Amino acid sequence: MATRMMLCAVIVLLAIPVAWADLPDPTAPPVASAAQGSASPGMSLTAIKRRGTQRFAIIGGQEVAVGGRYQDARVVRITESEVVLHRGADVTVLKLYPHVEKRLRNK
Numbered sequence: 607m608a609t610r611m612m613l614c615a616v617i618v619l620l621a622i623p624v625a626w627a628d629l630p631d632p633t634a635p636p637v638a639s640a641a642q643g644s645a646s647p648g649m650s651l652t653a654i655k656r657r658g659t660q661r662f663a664i665i666g667g668q669e670v671a672v673g674g675r676y677q678d679a680r681v682v683r684i685t686e687s688e689v690v691l692h693r694g695a696d697v698t699v700l701k702l703y704p705h706v707e708k709r710l711r712n713k
Contacts, residue, residue, distance in 0.1 A: 649676070651689055651700035663689045665700065 653664040661684040662669050665676045674681050679691035679698060691698040 649691075649698070649700060651702050654684060654686065654689070654702055661685075663700075665689065 649665060651663060651665055652667070655662050655664070660671060662671050663681065663684050668676060670676050670681050672681055672684055676691065679693040681689060682692050683690040687702045689700045691700065
């Protein structure tokens, strides 16, 4: 009887990781989709971070600062919620939260 209970316990413990294998990682950074019509298909702004007074953008997994290059575009401005890139005469704006619109509260 005790052997059967041990065998059942082992089977249950071995089955738990298999059941959780398809769950997404809650600590993984979100997969940001670029705003439609405002960016090239391969460009996605994942995060904006600060070190002291300097800001860095994470675009397509690559960390770039103002003046840096991503693909063939130069980063000209990084704000708290967007990054502006110049590619020749083209200007591309990548928004960190493309579907969120800031509004002032009514007082």
